[in-house]
Amino acid sequence: MRRGMQMAEITIKDIAKECGVGVSTVSRAINNHPDINPETKKMILEVIDRTGFIPNNSARNLKRTDAKCIAVLVKGITNPFFSSMIQIIEEETQRNKYALVLRHVEAQEDEIDVALELEKEKRLRGIVFLGGKFEHSEEKIRKLKVPFIFSTIGVNVPEQMNKMEFSNIAVDDRMESQKLTEYLLGLGHRKIALITERSERPIGRLRMEGFRRAYAEHGLDVPDELICYVQEDIDHYSMENGYLTAKKLLESGKEVTAIYAVADALAIGACRAVLEAGKRIPQDISVAGYDGIEMGEYYNPKLTTIKQPVEEMAKKTIRLLLDVIGERREHQQIIFPAELVVRDSTGPCPK
Amino acid sequence: MRRGMQMAEITIKDIAKECGVGVSTVSRAINNHPDINPETKKMILEVIDRTGFIPNNSARNLKRTDAKCIAVLVKGITNPFFSSMIQIIEEETQRNKYALVLRHVEAQEDEIDVALELEKEKRLRGIVFLGGKFEHSEEKIRKLKVPFIFSTIGVNVPEQMNKMEFSNIAVDDRMESQKLTEYLLGLGHRKIALITERSERPIGRLRMEGFRRAYAEHGLDVPDELICYVQEDIDHYSMENGYLTAKKLLESGKEVTAIYAVADALAIGACRAVLEAGKRIPQDISVAGYDGIEMGEYYNPKLTTIKQPVEEMAKKTIRLLLDVIGERREHQQIIFPAELVVRDSTGPCPK
Secondary structure: OOHHHOOOOOOHHHHHHHHOOOHHHHHHHHOOOOOOOHHHHHHHHHHHHHHOOOOOOHHHHHOOOOOOEEEEEEEOOOOHHHHHHHHHHHHHHHHOOOEEEEEEEOOOOOHHHHHHHHOOOOOEEEEEEEOOOOOOOHHHHHOOOOOEEEEOOOOOOOOOOOHHHOEEEEEOHHHHHHHHHHHHHHOOOOOEEEEEOOOOOHHHHHHHHHHHHHHHHOOOOOOHHHEEEOOOOOOOOOHHHHHHHHHHHHHOOOOOOEEEEOOHHHHHHHHHHHHHOOOOOOOOOEEEOOEOOOHHHHOOOOOEEEEOOHHHHHHHHHHHHHHHHOOOOOOOEEEEOOEEEOOOOOOOOOO | OOHHHOOOOOOHHHHHHHHOOOHHHHHHHHOOOOOOOHHHHHHHHHHHHHHOOOOOOHHHHHOOOOOOEEEEEEEOOOOHHHHHHHHHHHHHHHHOOOEEEEEEEOOOOOHHHHHHHHOOOOOEEEEEEEOOOOOOOHHHHHOOOOOEEEEOOOOOOOOOOOHHHOEEEEEOHHHHHHHHHHHHHHOOOOOEEEEEOOOOOHHHHHHHHHHHHHHHHOOOOOOHHHEEEOOOOOOOOOHHHHHHHHHHHHHOOOOOOEEEEOOHHHHHHHHHHHHHOOOOOOOOOEEEOOEOOOHHHHOOOOOEEEEOOHHHHHHHHHHHHHHHHOOOOOOOEEEEOOEEEOOOOOOOOOO
């Protein structure tokens, strides 16, 4: 998969040549050796970053019998978006000679508690949080000793948190959601149902804020009666939940010309409910999702969505985490651009 | 997810009561203590198996700072069928207080070599192989010291392998595939295209054998020109590969009234190719898959398939492995029944 994107193996010699320095200088930059000009170090690390070069630590690794590991804590593991993330994170972790420990966080569990438990694992070097909430108490989060990164769970880092204590990789969920809603409004839709979650998680809230902003920008009132919350007792971002929530909406008899579900899995479930109600997509009801999972390209009709750059985000998650672990970089907050992909599931508002 | 199926916590007292023995006897059965009547032990273990009781080892676990772990080696991680398997295996492993190490095996890697490498990990207690081939040399397989289990990768345990050295969980792929093909033949289809893989993996081969047997049982010749192999250079069991393979078939101009793809992901990709060719499903071309992934229920049209009992198989995989690790059970070869699920993507052969 994605073999076309893999590059020929880059060696430390290539990096040295490219930078016009000796191999030992590159080595000092990589190993955070104090005996190097900061400007040179910065330049070398930038080249390394650009080329995707992975320092070969095999000599060091040979001395160990047990691998170092990175833990990935996933809240909402049935969301197909996370399947792609995990797959790429796993490949990238492996390429860097780390073992990956996968841990599913139950809806009622607190992911920081789970992380603190995992920290007892001596070879744990870093943690990736996928899904879950963001508002943890500073006191609690300070207990985590290994570097950690929140990935694709929303960008609103709370004010009270020191941003330098962890990294965060995300798209601008509010802005992207607003973009999708504006596209639907531009098609003439006014009765747009929003399928989202009621919980404290930022993803659903930010996407709802974007939805509301688009209406406000157009000087329109949000149809509050069309805001539908998924069931709390099953996985929030699942096809099943999208199906059940849309079915309830359609059975209520409320007028609706478009459905925007804040995850593609929900949108695919919603499509099934629309089709079962004897309606056509998009002639009777348009349906749009969010995430850009592969399934959306193969669904019938093909799904309109906000496509997150999942491969780049997953790779950056691991590379940044490893850089922080290796003390080659400070923690960072990185926002990736997402793309509005218009396919066949959305069309003009019916007259 | 599946909360309805979780049961209230069962204690060792409940087991003792159910068996009409004392708690210490149950404890002896669980801990493989020699001082117990074999008949009693068998009966207790059967009750434990039926109730899903998990021995509470928390006292023992508190003494450890590092968790024991089970490794899952996956070949073909993009196959959505494995996503479900991994998810349930992860939940079950966690419930049993083991950590799960996930390792993606590249197409060109040998999974036994990967396993031997992972064995250097001192706390590794067992290995699950998902996907991949079965025909490994006995010499090589004997090098693996921890218990291991092949799960859902085909039932034909080679003669030369001592069946007692490992466990195997599968459905009878040949028979189930024959059942699906017979259903299509029964609808009047004769020009059935088979989308499968050319590799040495048993899954594709067994499912092809079932396809051939069905034709033979009907006294018909297999339309060899309609046997289509997926591309070797991208993931074998992916939507993309199903799409590309079906597209090539349809562009060849060969007459075809049904497509049977040996994985649901392939079948969904094939559906997209059929629809793009301007054909209707199932009025012009029927499409059937194999696996029973959730997506098939939400696809439009809903996908006819062979549904493997993924939840039961995944749970049994971990429970059996843990029993072997705990020396409470010998290795076993277990065949689960699968189900032909007829949905909307298949219909009578067009006249």
